[in-house]
Amino acid sequence: MPNCILEAKDIRKTFLFKGALVVVLDKLQFSIQEGQFVSIVGPSGCGKSTFLELLAGITKPDNGNIYLEGNEITGKTGFLGYMPQDDLLFPWLTTMQNILLPVKVQGKDEKEAKKKIIELLPLFGLMNYTDHLPYQLSGGLKQRVALLRTYMSSAEILLLDEPLAKLDALTRSQLQTWLKDIVHLLNLTIILVTHDIDEAIMLSDRIDLMSINPGTFMESIYLDRNAPLSAEEQLKLKTKIRSKLVNEEEKSENGKKIGEPEKSDKVI
Numbered sequence: 588m589p590n591c592i593l594e595a596k597d598i599r600k601t602f603l604f605k606g607a608l609v610v611v612l613d614k615l616q617f618s619i620q621e622g623q624f625v626s627i628v629g630p631s632g633c634g635k636s637t638f639l640e641l642l643a644g645i646t647k648p649d650n651g652n653i654y655l656e657g658n659e660i661t662g663k664t665g666f667l668g669y670m671p672q673d674d675l676l677f678p679w680l681t682t683m684q685n686i687l688l689p690v691k692v693q694g695k696d697e698k699e700a701k702k703k704i705i706e707l708l709p710l711f712g713l714m715n716y717t718d719h720l721p722y723q724l725s726g727g728l729k730q731r732v733a734l735l736r737t738y739m740s741s742a743e744i745l746l747l748d749e750p751l752a753k754l755d756a757l758t759r760s761q762l763q764t765w766l767k768d769i770v771h772l773l774n775l776t777i778i779l780v781t782h783d784i785d786e787a788i789m790l791s792d793r794i795d796l797m798s799i800n801p802g803t804f805m806e807s808i809y810l811d812r813n814a815p816l817s818a819e820e821q822l823k824l825k826t827k828i829r830s831k832l833v834n835e836e837e838k839s840e841n842g843k844k845i846g847e848p849e850k851s852d853k854v855i
């Protein structure tokens with residue numbers, strides 16, 4: 588694929604549950620081009636977070652490989668910027684200290700990094716908050732700090748696991764607009780996991796729909812970020828996506844519950 592920066596090939600991931608193997612992801616293929624914004628939506632429990640953890644190298648697949656610019660990074664951390672669902676800031680560190688954390692951990696030049704952070708603070712709306720502790724920040728500001736910290740891991744690709752899920756509707760909508768702008772300004776490559784179909788439609792170049800039992804990508808929907816859909820088109824697309832997700836959820840409810848081992852699975 589032209590300019591394909593990250594690829595996951597034939598991924599299979601199982602977990603042990605009550606002594607049996609549960610296949611969470613199987614035969615999963617994924618790729619993203621530089622500068623693309625891809626959202627992943629799928630039923631709860633289909634393996635979206637598991638997939639991001641695999642890309643981040645926090646866990647290893649049972650089968651399959653992950654390549655960054657053609658180099659294998661399967662099971663290796665530190666190559667992609669990862670912001671997990673509960674990306675807690677350290678409560679005893681200020682905004683600046685929290686943002687500098689990945690730089691310190693990676694043993695990189697702190698002075699250089701601080702210069703870069705100071706340049707970026709206005710873009711993240713954090714100029715007046717560098718000495719604040721997390722409890723002194725609003726939810727939206729905390730997410731901006733966490734995002735800038737993820738960006739400072741100096742990864743070209745950011746993996747964001749529901750970064751706006753816990754915010755109130757107004758803050759969420761403001762941050763969606765802001766995220767759209769900084770992604771464009773910094774030319775970021777983003778993989779976003781979200782349950783919010785409108786958010787996915789607003790931000791993405793591509794929406795990947797995930798199936799359940801096992802989790803794999805069943806359809807990609809391509810959008811043009813620079814040509815927003817009309818309200819009518821957006822509603823139509825949202826309805827289409829929702830109905831596909833409902834079908835998947837029903838499949839999972841009619842079949843085995845998520846987390847239950849397959850009858851045919853070998854008990855270890």
Ligand SMILES: Nc1ncnc2c1ncn2[C@@H]1O[C@H](COP(=O)(O)OP(=O)(O)OP(=O)(O)O)[C@@H](O)[C@H]1O
Pocket residue numbers: 602603604611629630631632633634635636637638845846
């Ligand atoms: N460490 C683990 N051990 C056993 N099972 C696990 C483990 N991590 C995840 N699972 C199971 O894998 C499945 C997928 O979980 P995952 O969190 O990736 O789903 P998800 O699509 O991100 O869900 P949600 O949208 O609700 O956040 C679930 O059934 C979960 O219980």
